[in-house]
Amino acid sequence: MAQRQGEYRILHEAALRDYLAGLPDLTARLGGNPAAWDITEVGDGNLNLVFIVKGARGGVAVKQALPYVRLVGESWPLPLSRAHYEYLALTRQAELAPGLVPAVLHHNEVLALTVMELLEPHIIMRKGLVAGTQYPGFASDITNFMARTLFFTSDLALSAAEKKEGIAAFAGNHALCKITEDLIFTDPYRIAEQNRWTAPYLDGLAAALRDDMDLHIAISRLKLKFMASPEALLHGDLHTGSIMVTASQTRVIDPEFAFYGPIGFDVGAVLANLLMAYFASAGHERAPGERASFEAWVLEKVEQVWNEFARKFLELWRAGGTGDAYPVSLFAGAQGAARLEAERLTYLQRLFADTVGFAAAKIIRRIFGLAHNIDFELIEDAKRRAVSEGRAVRLARAMMVETASFRTIADVTDAARKLRDWQPELSG
Ligand code: SR1
Numbered sequence: 541m542a543q544r545q546g547e548y549r550i551l552h553e554a555a556l557r558d559y560l561a562g563l564p565d566l567t568a569r570l571g572g573n574p575a576a577w578d579i580t581e582v583g584d585g586n587l588n589l590v591f592i593v594k595g596a597r598g599g600v601a602v603k604q605a606l607p608y609v610r611l612v613g614e615s616w617p618l619p620l621s622r623a624h625y626e627y628l629a630l631t632r633q634a635e636l637a638p639g640l641v642p643a644v645l646h647h648n649e650v651l652a653l654t655v656m657e658l659l660e661p662h663i664i665m666r667k668g669l670v671a672g673t674q675y676p677g678f679a680s681d682i683t684n685f686m687a688r689t690l691f692f693t694s695d696l697a698l699s700a701a702e703k704k705e706g707i708a709a710f711a712g713n714h715a716l717c718k719i720t721e722d723l724i725f726t727d728p729y730r731i732a733e734q735n736r737w738t739a740p741y742l743d744g745l746a747a748a749l750r751d752d753m754d755l756h757i758a759i760s761r762l763k764l765k766f767m768a769s770p771e772a773l774l775h776g777d778l779h780t781g782s783i784m785v786t787a788s789q790t791r792v793i794d795p796e797f798a799f800y801g802p803i804g805f806d807v808g809a810v811l812a813n814l815l816m817a818y819f820a821s822a823g824h825e826r827a828p829g830e831r832a833s834f835e836a837w838v839l840e841k842v843e844q845v846w847n848e849f850a851r852k853f854l855e856l857w858r859a860g861g862t863g864d865a866y867p868v869s870l871f872a873g874a875q876g877a878a879r880l881e882a883e884r885l886t887y888l889q890r891l892f893a894d895t896v897g898f899a900a901a902k903i904i905r906r907i908f909g910l911a912h913n914i915d916f917e918l919i920e921d922a923k924r925r926a927v928s929e930g931r932a933v934r935l936a937r938a939m940m941v942e943t944a945s946f947r948t949i950a951d952v953t954d955a956a957r958k959l960r961d962w963q964p965e966l967s968g
């Protein structure tokens with residue numbers, strides 16, 4: 541399936557057609573005359589080219605890494621090797637969480653190109669959330685994905701050797717980690733050329749963030765945890781733009797930021813993006829209360845995602861905690877079993893605190909950093925957008941600096957609910 545030949549070149553439509561036409565499995569899947577295939581570039585992410593190719597019989601999605609950050613241009617080079625790590629992660633995730641990631645049909649290391657099954661009629665979840673759509677299967681699917689991929693790549697499930705081989709396999713993806721280290725954990729808290737926010741309304745808040753030493757300590761602790769806690773194989777960018785959905789199906793895409801890091805970073809990403817969908821919702825309503833049931837659903841999902849994840853992770857640990865951490869031989873007998881169970885709950889409580897902190901970091905970066913999200917960006921009226929963003933930042937600051945005051949996920953949703961109609965002080 542994986543191929544290594546020739547030299548890297550960017551494949552635009554004609555070159556891509558020729559390339560695919562030379563791959564018998566794919567031409568069979570697409571069907572018809574290659575000259576008649578419909579090829580459209582649909583990439584709206586920050587880094588890559590993405591094509592949808594449709595033939596007489598079927599379709600495929602093609603992703604090619606560019607040697608630079610698409611959002612910024614050639615002035616920001618980025619290694620093509622990210623396509624290799626994405627391929628590796630997709631392959632591992634498919635083994636651990638079958639049916640929850642797109643099937644890889646072909647991969648070419650040199651071209652940094654991966655051909656995947658076409659997810660149709662799935663849409664990017666973030667777009668659905670902006671439209672106010674509810675996804676009944678989402679919490680169950682995403683918690684299966686996270687519990688299984690995170691537990692089975694951790695020291696709780698693996699031998700020390702297997703775990704270290706996993707870390708080594710992804711250690712070269714450090715350029716992508718560096719993006720996260722800069723854009724999430726550093727730049728929003730200092731003057732950085734690429735920062736932006738809803739000016740002038742959030743000018744005061746942006747300045748306050750730069751002077752807030754409690755926040756700087758909290759974000760730096762989280763940054764260290766991100767850099768120095770290889771707990772499990774993370775997706776690494778698990779926002780609602782990396783999830784495709786229908787009413788009944790969920791697929792996790794785009795794991796090019798994959799590496800061994802702290803489990804709470806992935807779980808926090810999902811919660812942060814649901815919380816942003818919640819706060820953005822007020823900016824999308826055309827009449828007061830119009831999206832009340834959607835907003836209630838989103839907060840219910842915030843609770844379910846944490847509670848279901850924790851339950852499933854614990855179940856996997858109880859049933860299969862045969863990794864080299866917590867050796868079974870140290871917890872023999874009824875007393876050992878009871879102490880180990882208490883320790884599992886302590887572990888989950890620590891993981892919850894990490895998750896709350898990382899979720900906060902993910903919110904703040906989308907409001908003051910380089911890469912924003914359409915939840916807020918599609919609120920046309922800048923003042924209304926700033927109000928929604930200001931509420932989200934208020935919650936995020938509390939989650940990051942007063943993390944210990946959030947003991948349960950209901951503490952998070954209660955705080956979010958109380959901020960629904962709070963009026964932030966705006967500049968300008
Ligand atoms: C320069 S890349 C900006 C962001 O896009 C990706 O989706 C990641 O979230 C990254 O931080």
Ligand code: MG
Pocket residue numbers: 585586777782794
């Ligand atoms: Mg992406």
